[in-house]
Amino acid sequence: MIKDFFVKKKKYVTVPSQKAKQEVPEGIMKKCPQCKKIMYAKELKKNLYICQSCGYHYPLTAYERVEILFDKGSFEEFDREMISENPLDFSGYLEKLDKDREKTGLNEAVVTGKGKINGYSTVVAVMDSRFRMGSMGSVVGEKIARSIERAMELNLPVIIFTASGGARMQEGMLSLMQMAKTSAVLKQFSDDGGLFITVMTHPTTGGVTASFASLGDYNFAEPGALIGFAGRRVIEQTIREELPEDFQTAEFLLKHGQLDKVIPRDELKETLSTVLSIHTGGGEK
Template identity: 70%
Template sequence: MLKDLFAKPKKKKYATIPTERDKQDVPEGIMTKCPSCKKIMYTKELTKNVKVCLHCSYHHPMTAYERINSLFDAGFVEMDRGMISVNPLDFPDYMEKLEKDKVKTMMNEAVVTGIGRISGYELSVAVMDSKFRMGSMGSVVGEKITRAIEKACEKKIPFFIFTASGGARMQEGVLSLMQMAKTSAALKMFSDEGGLIVSIMTHPTTGGVSASFASLGDINLAEPGALIGFAGRRIIEQTIREELPEDFQTAEFLMKHGQLDAVVPRQELKDTLTNILKIHVPGGERI
């Protein structure tokens, strides 16, 4: 008996496979792994830090509504929420893919537009969301942005846009491409009326979006590390037959070459936008 009492417990040959009940004890989404530094952190802490990695400052993607909630005062009024895309070219499976993205994102399209206030200053805004069809620009995206610009012109308030897009939406063909001209024309009319345009480019801002309204701000800002460009890196290298710098098409590269006014970390963005509004809207609509 004494021998049995002091005997070492036998090691299990195989790892225990957790049951479904065990798995349910750990809430899904409680931890997030950073794709940049590979470190794991509590999702709640990451959210508190406006989705910027606590270890390496990597800027995780934000949804349109997360961005609005992090920057705008209470009382944001969304416009044109019910506007939805159709399938003008009868592109196979296009409507099914749109329906899936609507369920996944709780949005009807890749941009949210509306009227809100930052630190009391009223402005019209368009916020793109890369989780809906990679933020691609179709006819509805272009129309919603154009209407937001026109509303800014009507109310004589600034227009801010947050871009996140893979470019024009191929399923809508030339109807998608014409949104580049339509939005650019609306911005020119607004600018001629003396309106303030601020563009904040987030990861990624590419294709027809970068070649139109994203680059037409009076002030052009970007988040750190954001990919900003028109054609892809490989296409450019194959065309010019040269190797491009490692940081090519990053926000920092564009800043270095004079294509941006500032690269602003997300934690500092609200203060930066407030200062811009203070300078350009003295005595403006503020509560």
């Protein structure tokens, strides 16, 4: 009798909680990682994935950013079919690439193409941190270099949205070479009179920061983005000093003259179209 009593009590406690879980389908609600506020996923999307409570900017996928930024139906993707190989025969690398392709629907960590922002044509490269943490390998560097070369051919500006953990170690020196390659083609683009805008998003680190991410005619960033080369812990251990709490944030870099502006996502399209308007004499291109 006593045993039956406890068994029934346990059943009484667990059954309602299982029903409660079934009443809220997965993906309906989102919890802000910064302020912990719970909100409807649809409302979050409508607000461009910005928390209405604290202003936290959720990371975007490459195609989400394209959808938010470009005029409907104007985006044309470049080099979608390009995929990485395994030049150093690094163990397990191809399997990891396959998993990321399946998980993200992308062939690599950057999407490139051209489109219109409020009527102004531009070439764009958008990095996606879901694919190998946005690391820069041979294909990422090649796609970015090709997009800049196309911009020169089409006489269009270039905008790059960065989101990266740095160079891809599985490709060794071939990965590091992309820093020089992208910087060299940007020098040609600049000498040709081209306009280059970078928008650094969370996180932008390592070799990407040390190369094309910092070479814009305009260097913008989203609020709260982590931007830097070496990690905070490495720097503190090297200089034997404690760094400021906001070190390597977009706001810290702006305060120290390393950015031109920190722009909330809901103001970004208008800001970019204004800059494009100024550099095209107010007319469409």
